[in-house]
Amino acid sequence: MKTTIVDSPASLEHRLPDGHPEHAGRYTAVREALEGVPVSQWLTAEQAPVEALARFHTVDHVDRVLSACAEAGEENWVALDADTLVRGPSARAALSGVGGALMAVDGAVEDGEGAWFVLARPPGHHAEPDQAMGFCLFNQIAVAAKHALDVHGLPSVAIVDIDVHHGNGTQCLAEADERVHFISLHQAPLYPGTGSAGETGLNGNVVNIPLPEGTDSESWRRAFEAEVIPALRRAEPALVLVSAGFDAHADDPLAGFRLTDEDYAWAATQLAGIAREFAFSRLVSVLEGGYDCPALARSACAFVQALHDA
Numbered sequence: 001m002k003t004t005i006v007d008s009p010a011s012l013e014h015r016l017p018d019g020h021p022e023h024a025g026r027y028t029a030v031r032e033a034l035e036g037v038p039v040s041q042w043l044t045a046e047q048a049p050v051e052a053l054a055r056f057h058t059v060d061h062v063d064r065v066l067s068a069c070a071e072a073g074e075e076n077w078v079a080l081d082a083d084t085l086v087r088g089p090s091a092r093a094a095l096s097g098v099g100g101a102l103m104a105v106d107g108a109v110e111d112g113e114g115a116w117f118v119l120a121r122p123p124g125h126h127a128e129p130d131q132a133m134g135f136c137l138f139n140q141i142a143v144a145a146k147h148a149l150d151v152h153g154l155p156s157v158a159i160v161d162i163d164v165h166h167g168n169g170t171q172c173l174a175e176a177d178e179r180v181h182f183i184s185l186h187q188a189p190l191y192p193g194t195g196s197a198g199e200t201g202l203n204g205n206v207v208n209i210p211l212p213e214g215t216d217s218e219s220w221r222r223a224f225e226a227e228v229i230p231a232l233r234r235a236e237p238a239l240v241l242v243s244a245g246f247d248a249h250a251d252d253p254l255a256g257f258r259l260t261d262e263d264y265a266w267a268a269t270q271l272a273g274i275a276r277e278f279a280f281s282r283l284v285s286v287l288e289g290g291y292d293c294p295a296l297a298r299s300a301c302a303f304v305q306a307l308h309d310a
Contacts, residue, residue: 001115001272001281003308005034006104008045008120010096013089017077020085021254021291022135027121030287033297034119037305043107045100045120047092052102053138055146056173058130065137066091080132094122094137101144101286108239108282109152115272115283115307117244117300123288125167125243126192134165134192140286141243142173148239149179156181158237158274160228162267163245163288164255166195170243171206178202181235183228185209185220187248187255207231213256217263220248224267232274238282240275244303245288251295264299265306272310283307 011027053062068078069091077085097120104116118140125141126134141159148154159174161167161184171194174182178201186195188210195208209227211219232240246264248257275283285303290296 001307001310002113003039003115003117003304004041004043004107005039005304006043006045006100006116006118007031008093008096008100008118010045010093011121014093014122015087015089016085022122025293026290026296027119029293029297030119030300033301034304037301037308039304039308043103045096045103045118047095048098048102048143052147053098053143055150056129056139056142061130065094065132084132084135084137086137090137096120097122097124098138098140098143101140101284102147104284105144105148105152105239108284109148109154113281116285117304117307118284118286120287123245124286125161125163125170125288126165128169128172136169139169141241142170144284144286145173145180145241154238155179156235156237157239157241158183158232158235159241159243160232160271161186161243161245162248163243164248164252164257165191165245165289166208167243168192168194171195171199174201174206178205181205181231181237183207183231185211185223185228187211187213187215187257190255214258216258217260220257220259220263221266224270229270229274236278239279240271240283242271242283242285243288244285244300246290246296246299249290249292249295249299251292252290254291261298261302265302268303268306269310272307
């Protein structure tokens with residue numbers, strides 16, 4: 001499959017205090033690994049316009065984040081919650097991450113096919129319409145989904161979240177827009193405490209698949225085949241979006257799944273098949289979590305290589 005990487009070098013500008021798990025080395029590790037994948041092209045992310053954010057986020061939220069960045073300046077930090085801090089350059093990183101997701105959607109829709117991978121941080125899937133949380137400032141995947149629907153006029157999108165943590169922010173979008181189908185496999189109990197199987201959205205457009213600590217490759221793949229694939233086929237999406245978190249890996253320090261690099265390659269192949277079947281092979285993935293840098297780099301590389309080979 002034709003595969004494009006949208007790279008956000010501004011990710012390096014979002015510097016956090018020493019010891020924070022969501023550090024700039026995550027971006028560097030993935031970038032270096034992806035340089036070995038023979039993708040079609042690399043593009044550099046542009047900053048998203050503020051009005052694009054307002055398709056999902058409240059104006060007050062956008063102002064709050066950008067004002068906090070301005071208040072912090074170059075050397076200090078402002079805490080938006082216990083885990084989510086910003087300084088001045090964080091604004092550029094966050095806006096470039098969203099801008100990269102918008103570029104990927106534009107490319108996928110206008111080219112008519114192809115897989116796109118957005119290499120950016122901070123992650124986004126915990127950010128709710130009016131709240132930053134869980135390392136996330138703006139929700140790239142939710143803003144990208146609204147862009148696909150409202151700007152490009154697609155009839156439906158599906159968002160598959162493979163991060164080990166539930167994408168509570170992204171679920172907020174599906175709970176407000178029946179054109180969005182949200183499917184998440186995640187560890188439970190675990191931060192942020194949302195994502196029970198009973199949360200089903202609007203007419204069943206939310207499918208949560210909570211799995212216990214210790215879930216291994218076989219159990220994860222079985223749940224994917226039994227619940228994710230049928231939900232995607234029911235949705236018949238015109239675009240497949242992926243919250244590509246790699247923190248379900250066995251080496252990750254923030255959770256307790258036991259996945260391997262090969263599981264992410266397998267998942268990419270499954271998702272590419274659904275995109276080919278329903279969405280003219282249009283698939284956009286955005287980097288989310290993954291906090292052991294070697295495992296993150298290998299997993300992201302395996303995922304993108306599998307998209308390229310699909």
